[in-house]
Amino acid sequence: MKKSLIALAVLAASGTAMAQSSVTLFGIVDTNISHVNHANGAGDSLTGVGINGNATSRIGFRGVEDLGGGLKAGFWLEAGHNPDAGDGASGGAPAGSGLMFKRRSTVSLMGGFGEVRLGRDLVPSYTKVSSYDVFGQVGFGSFQGWKNWEGATTTDSDGYRQNNMLAYYTPNFGGFSAGLGYGFDEQVSGKNGRYMGGFAAFDNGPLSVTLALDRRDIAFPVVGVPFTGKKDMVTLGGAYDLSVVKLNAIVQQSRYKADGLSGSDKFNAYSFGVTAPVGAGQVRVQYALYDQKAISSKAHQLSLGYVHNLSKRTAVYGTLAHMRNKDASNLGLGGGGIGNGAPGMGENQTGLSLGVRHSF
Template sequence: MKKTLIALAAVAATGAAFAQSSVTLFGNVDMGVRQTKTDGNSLTELTNNLISSSALGFRGVEDLGGGLKAGFHMEGDLAGDVGTSAGLQFLRRSTVSLMGGFGELRLGRDYVPTFWNHTVFDPFGTNGLGSSISMFGGAYAAASGPAGATAVRSNNTIGYFLPAMGGLYGQFQYGIKEVAAGNSASDTAGVRIGYRAGPLDIAVATGYEGTTVAGSNPKRSNIGASYDMGFVKPMFQYTVADRTGGNDVSNLLVGLTAPVGPGLIRASYVVTDVDNVGDGKQFAIGYTYNLSKRTSINANFARITADAGVTTFTKRTGYEVGVRHSF
């Protein structure tokens, strides 16, 4: 009897230890059919990422005691239309963290601070035809002059996230250059500070982007806000990118989301201006119909008109219809 009690106590202690750590497999598959007409040329394709990024990942947290926790997050892209021929690489995010009352210290490949305003304050996030990056990203790449290489993520980063402080939140990040001489794509630095309380969410961010172009030091700054009134959630976003050699880019977005039935309407209007080049405009509207908490049917429509040189085309009209399933 005594041996049985000792064995049961050992099992219970082991279970308690395991209960203090957890690992989760998660993912998202988002695919659909897209039809676009670009400067008179039509294209039909089965594609990914209509309203969210197709991805597979692992994350976990271990309770170290005394209010301290350790965690990791490893996430890679999925190409559901063709499979991921090169094998899964954790290029979306690969980080390890220490968390506690002091906030979170995070190391690895991670999103840069300015990216969050792009995706949080855009009804379409950074996916699909309706996203503002169709304009801003296109203008940033098409206009002459060195562009940054880390508008979304950076390698070799050290990041710090503020602890819960009422509605205040913030992120500070520094990317280690890792080269003895010359420029590096991971030579980055950025900060984001925001306030979220009730229906209001507002944040401002700024940062230098890494580049391999000698003598270049692109900078991006943005501000975004949303106000959830229940029946509608208006959004605003303004971004400027200062580029070495001129041709600076600015991007203004106004948009909204509105719940209708079991789904959500998304709409936005975007105006992009490139110094010494011209401007462009985009209108987008979409609807997400939720079949369950994890599965939805999605449809988007977007139209772009732009001066030559602002994007890689002057006119594009397109629609996409697809299915998303998260797990």
């Protein structure tokens, strides 16, 4: 009888402990058939099985433990994967590699004060404001304002993610929220790779507005010669939900300045998008202008997409996008997942994707 009571007590204690912590396996698989004309400077076309047309393929583990008194601890490990080839090439890992948790690898403490994170993650100056891209920063239709314009050689110089980062996110105060981040360069000499930035946002009812600022110390070429310097970025994004349609807009400037040199290279980017529910799906339309003042050239991108939800987890989609380059502009459509590059200066590029996305 005593052994039975002891066993029941152990089971009860174990059940309490399990109720205070949880671990979740999650992921997305997104694959499509894509075609791009002018996939390179020679004018060749490319057709194949692409990835990440509607969402980035990934697999991850996340967990939360209730420490009591309103304090929680959490972890998040997320790796990109390539369903086309079965390796970890998607999400920052090199082609042919296994899973590498390059998308996010953090540990955090959460409570009434907000959340403090340590590790590799999306930078705060990108997390919120990038949501105003109606194509979710994936596929041929994605807004390319966060492009590595000067070809910086420093890791993560595109501005999406950061190693060695300490970040803080506030609670929501009546619609107001903010986030700050600092990425250590961890070098004995020099400071390439260092990041600092943040955002302030307001979400209340149909209106959402976010201002984001950041600075990244990088190495980049100036007239073909490597220099060290800074990349400063300011982004203003907003959305207004009219129920029938939702309006989204982004205004952004990237500025590169080499150490010891006067002046800077500027790249301005703008987007305006509209989404509308249609039955079990959603129509997406977006126009983007890339005013590359550093080379006195512009590019215009027009994108049209439709996502049809077959269930809460599965959807089919189609995206058609066109990039029109002017003068010395040489931008290709990003995010196609079939290896398409730039079409050549002043050349145009059109891409079409038809795919399926499943989340778990």
